[in-house]
Amino acid sequence: MSSRETARVGIAPNGKLAVAAGPSSVLRNAATIVFTRYATVLLLVLFVVVFSATSPQFLTAANWQNLLVVQAVVSCSAFAAILPLVVGEFDLSLGNMIGFLTMLGAFLSGQGYGVLTVIPVMLVCGVLVGLLNGFLTVYFQISSFIATLGTGILLSGVTMGLSGGQVLFDGIPQAILSVGQGHFLGLGVTVWLTAVIAVSLLYLLEQTPFGRKLYAVGGSERVAFLAGIRTGLLKIAAFALAGLLIGVGAIFALGQNGAANAGFGPELLLPAYAAAFLGVTTYRPGYYNIPGAVIAILLMAVGFNGLNLLGAPFWVQPIFNGTVLVVAVICARAESRQTK
Amino acid sequence: MAVTATSVRKVFAGLKALDDVAIDLRNGEIHALLGANGSGKSTLAKVLTGVYQPDRGEITVGAARVGRIASPSHANQLGIAVVHQEAPLIDSMTVAEGMALFRGYPTAGGRVRWDRLRDETTALLRAFDVDVDPDRLAGTLSPAERALVAMVIALDQVKTGLELLILDEVTASLPEKQAATVLDRVAAVARAGTAVLMVTHRLAELQERADKVTVLRNGRVAHSAPADAVDHKTLVATMVGPHDGLAAPGGAAPSDIVSRLWATVSRSGAGEEEQGPVLQVRRLASRFMRDVSFDVRRGEIVGVAGLIESGVNELPQILGGEAQRQGGTLVVGDHELPRRMTPRAAIRAGLMLLPVDRLRSGGIGTLDLTENVLLPELGGFWHARSRERRVMEEVIACFDVRPPHPEALFGRLSGGNQQKILLGKWLLQRPSVLILEDPTSGVDPNARAKMFEALADAARQGVSMLFFSTEPEQLAAMCSRVLILRDGVVATELTGGDLDQEIISQWSYA
Numbered sequence: 001m002s003s004r005e006t007a008r009v010g011i012a013p014n015g016k017l018a019v020a021a022g023p024s025s026v027l028r029n030a031a032t033i034v035f036t037r038y039a040t041v042l043l044l045v046l047f048v049v050v051f052s053a054t055s056p057q058f059l060t061a062a063n064w065q066n067l068l069v070v071q072a073v074v075s076c077s078a079f080a081a082i083l084p085l086v087v088g089e090f091d092l093s094l095g096n097m098i099g100f101l102t103m104l105g106a107f108l109s110g111q112g113y114g115v116l117t118v119i120p121v122m123l124v125c126g127v128l129v130g131l132l133n134g135f136l137t138v139y140f141q142i143s144s145f146i147a148t149l150g151t152g153i154l155l156s157g158v159t160m161g162l163s164g165g166q167v168l169f170d171g172i173p174q175a176i177l178s179v180g181q182g183h184f185l186g187l188g189v190t191v192w193l194t195a196v197i198a199v200s201l202l203y204l205l206e207q208t209p210f211g212r213k214l215y216a217v218g219g220s221e222r223v224a225f226l227a228g229i230r231t232g233l234l235k236i237a238a239f240a241l242a243g244l245l246i247g248v249g250a251i252f253a254l255g256q257n258g259a260a261n262a263g264f265g266p267e268l269l270l271p272a273y274a275a276a277f278l279g280v281t282t283y284r285p286g287y288y289n290i291p292g293a294v295i296a297i298l299l300m301a302v303g304f305n306g307l308n309l310l311g312a313p314f315w316v317q318p319i320f321n322g323t324v325l326v327v328a329v330i331c332a333r334a335e336s337r338q339t340k
Numbered sequence: 341m342a343v344t345a346t347s348v349r350k351v352f353a354g355l356k357a358l359d360d361v362a363i364d365l366r367n368g369e370i371h372a373l374l375g376a377n378g379s380g381k382s383t384l385a386k387v388l389t390g391v392y393q394p395d396r397g398e399i400t401v402g403a404a405r406v407g408r409i410a411s412p413s414h415a416n417q418l419g420i421a422v423v424h425q426e427a428p429l430i431d432s433m434t435v436a437e438g439m440a441l442f443r444g445y446p447t448a449g450g451r452v453r454w455d456r457l458r459d460e461t462t463a464l465l466r467a468f469d470v471d472v473d474p475d476r477l478a479g480t481l482s483p484a485e486r487a488l489v490a491m492v493i494a495l496d497q498v499k500t501g502l503e504l505l506i507l508d509e510v511t512a513s514l515p516e517k518q519a520a521t522v523l524d525r526v527a528a529v530a531r532a533g534t535a536v537l538m539v540t541h542r543l544a545e546l547q548e549r550a551d552k553v554t555v556l557r558n559g560r561v562a563h564s565a566p567a568d569a570v571d572h573k574t575l576v577a578t579m580v581g582p583h584d585g586l587a588a589p590g591g592a593a594p595s596d597i598v599s600r601l602w603a604t605v606s607r608s609g610a611g612e613e614e615q616g617p618v619l620q621v622r623r624l625a626s627r628f629m630r631d632v633s634f635d636v637r638r639g640e641i642v643g644v645a646g647l648i649e650s651g652v653n654e655l656p657q658i659l660g661g662e663a664q665r666q667g668g669t670l671v672v673g674d675h676e677l678p679r680r681m682t683p684r685a686a687i688r689a690g691l692m693l694l695p696v697d698r699l700r701s702g703g704i705g706t707l708d709l710t711e712n713v714l715l716p717e718l719g720g721f722w723h724a725r726s727r728e729r730r731v732m733e734e735v736i737a738c739f740d741v742r743p744p745h746p747e748a749l750f751g752r753l754s755g756g757n758q759q760k761i762l763l764g765k766w767l768l769q770r771p772s773v774l775i776l777e778d779p780t781s782g783v784d785p786n787a788r789a790k791m792f793e794a795l796a797d798a799a800r801q802g803v804s805m806l807f808f809s810t811e812p813e814q815l816a817a818m819c820s821r822v823l824i825l826r827d828g829v830v831a832t833e834l835t836g837g838d839l840d841q842e843i844i845s846q847w848s849y850a
Binding site: 207208209212213215216219220222223224225226227228229230286 | 660662682683684686687688693695700701702703704705706707711715716718719721722723765
């Protein structure tokens with residue numbers, strides 16, 4: 001990454017120790033840094049090695065295509081969770097929002113609208129819901145936890161209304177289906193698009209004044225306000241951007257499934273936040289960040305996939321994910337205590 | 341004889357906070373303990389309440405020689421009650437429940453007996469003649485009522501043999517009338533035969549209440565006598581002491597800190613002398629201010645002092661755009677500031693505030709120094725990493741920031757280094773008027789010297805300053821004139837020969 005990031009990792013709190021101590025402890029320190037900050041990456045590598053050795057199907061192209069394509073929608077949800085988290089807010093509506101936008105797309109398709117209507121409407125509605133969340137939080141000064149819980153519940157009702165109690169699959173535009181189910185250079189189109197989104201967000205958050213201001217607002221809204229930053233506007237923008245990402249995720253979901261089910265969405269909320277929180281332990285420790293979330297998603301996906309191939313029962317996945325999240329965050333805290 | 345302390349010494353990191361201090365607190369007397377910031381009066385109060393143990397000295401409580409007081413609960417056992425400035429109440433709970441957290445809940449079979457709790461609390465409050473409904477939420481109490489309830493809680497902590505009640509700056513944040521209510525009740529406690537030690541820096545409170553006065557200065561007793569033996573003027577002079585310490589910034593070698601900083605961002609001092617004032621404040625009104633008007637000229641350092649209700653705490657917030665004014669106009673240069681202010685509008689106009697609360701309002705502890713310094717103009721540094729690095733190197737070199745790493749986290753720096761970074765952040769923006777709110781509170785002497793050097797240079801480069809301080813010697817050394825706020829107006833303006841720490845103290849403490 002940028003020179004700033006490498007500098008942070010290199011000098012950061014252990015740096016002083018490293019200078020003062022002998023070469024063997026330098027090595028030990030470096031090892032500690034790698035072990036605690038990139039524990040999730042090491043764990044991911046370990047899983048890949050172990051599963052490759054134990055399961056012949058694991059390291060096949062087909063397995064990885066499936067493994068990755070499933071993560072596209074989860075990733076969009078996790079990215080959408082991160083933006084409000086960076087400014088110190090929560091968006092609990094994103095699970096219901098993705099369900100709503102998917103259903104809206106399917107509903108409009110069923111009414112005969114083409115791709116040039118369906119996609120923009122899905123994205124614009126995502127932004128509008130995000131703006132509403134931001135507006136409720138900033139102007140009425142209610143906790144975003146409550147505001148977005150409210151909008152989420154409201155949206156779940158709209159979703160059920162649109163569905164009419166049916167699974168909608170009529171008339172979904174071919175373009176959306178191609179995005180969801182097509183392949184490019186061996187990987188799903190949604191996987192490539194997710195990678196593009198991840199890189200763009202990484203750039204936006206870490207290389208632009210906008211992103212740095214978001215982190216400043218999250219660090220101390222008061223100080224940022226006193227420095228002349230329009231904190232309210234930035235918070236609303238973070239929610240709106242989250243809505244846009246959920247819109248993208250909804251397009252992916254609609255294309256991948258080829259249908260919209262009123263029950264879809266809410267189950268994405270917890271994995272999205274788990275990835276965001278787990279990501280805090282990696283890459284830029286202590287800050288919500290995109291690369292960390294990507295690693296977290298891959299870790300959980302590979303763990304599930306490998307255990308599955310080894311014949312573990314279906315209920316092992318949540319147990320695995322929950323354990324990894326808690327243990328990783330405890331490790332990261334232990335490290336930050338040491339370096340204080 | 342209730343409580344006496346003799347030859348008390350307490351050393352912190354080589355600095356004598358208390359040196360051979362003696363105090364004699366007698367039953368039925370109110371004893372006032374005075375002193376400027378850092379005089380050792382809080383340390384003495386903490387020695388008497390068991391928070392600190394003295395390195396030397398002896399304490400006698402009642403007839404017993406206790407040597408030292410081991411802990412706050414030991415102090416309670418000995419019959420010493422202490423009331424702190426912050427009442428230990430939870431705003432969202434009733435007074436009765438807040439007090440029950442200290443006293444314990446009356447229960448029957450594990451269930452709280454609410455009726456008994458109410459009766460007990462009522463009886464307790466009545467015993468101390470405090471008229472507060474125990475069912476009220478603590479958050480709805482007036483400041484005086486909070487202080488009174490805090491006093492009752494403190495007195496109730498001492499189960500037997502009350503010897504001494506200590507008030508640790510209890511009235512410091514109370515408006516004068518409310519403080520009087522509290523002090524009258526304290527006087528009643530004293531009349532009942534208890535010794536009272538009142539730590540304060542408000543001289544007016546002593547009037548007809550204190551029986552004895554002890555003044556600490558630099559950790560030593562500078563004065564100890566019956567209260568009617570001296571007038572306020574002498575007391576202030578004793579608190580302030582002979583002129584010392586702070587070197588006049590004019591005497592120091594001129595530095596070029598500010599021009600070096602500005603060079604990195606291609607700013608420079610406006611060359612030509614502009615005519616007329618930079619800042620014009622007219623008929624400013626707010627909660628405490630009634631009618632405040634003054635001008636600040638280019639490159640001038642104007643001090644402001646006053647007591648809490650004078651408006652001296654509101655003025656920086658209003659000028660910085662954080663708080664709204666109720667009336668009056670603010671003009672910076674030719675630009676009249678809008679009625680509805682934001683920090684953004686103030687900064688755009690060139691009015692910038694270095695707030696006293698470093699960690700809550702000054703910097704972001706979880707971000708690094710670069711981000712903190714560039715916060716007001718992050719947009720200007722998009723894709724300008726090398727410029728960013730140059731600026732930070734200069735800020736760190738100019739202010740001698742330790743550790744000298746732009747990527748160090750702000751929250752891990754010492755108070756002095758944090759303040760230097762924040763001063764750098766605002767000076768970099770080339771303010772027309774820089775508002776300094778007690779800029780050296782919690783800042784070590786080296787950092788102070790560096791800050792004053794930078795401020796003097798900024799003034800030479802044409803930056804005007806409003807210097808709010810509770811330390812008269814700083815005002816005397818730094819400012820060309822000092823405004824004294826009182827009762828919501830500018831009561832007087834001290835210039836020339838009146839710019840003397842003693843005269844400033846007389847005006848600001850009285």
